[in-house]
Amino acid sequence: APDEESLSRVYREIGSRVGYVKEKREITFVFAAAGTLLLLAGGTLSALWFNRIP
Numbered sequence: 001a002p003d004e005e006s007l008s009r010v011y012r013e014i015g016s017r018v019g020y021v022k023e024k025r026e027i028t029f030v031f032a033a034a035g036t037l038l039l040l041a042g043g044t045l046s047a048l049w050f051n052r053i054p
Helices: 004-017 028-049
Strands: none
């Protein structure tokens, strides 16, 4: 921008052109996947600890 007024105008107008939209997302699958991984890791470690895997 050539001067301060032009720069101020650009910054005022940029808010109306660029924005964001709040969007809710379902993240239950993240917790379900983490629980499944912990369950599998626990089962594997238990099998190794008690020599269930030859």
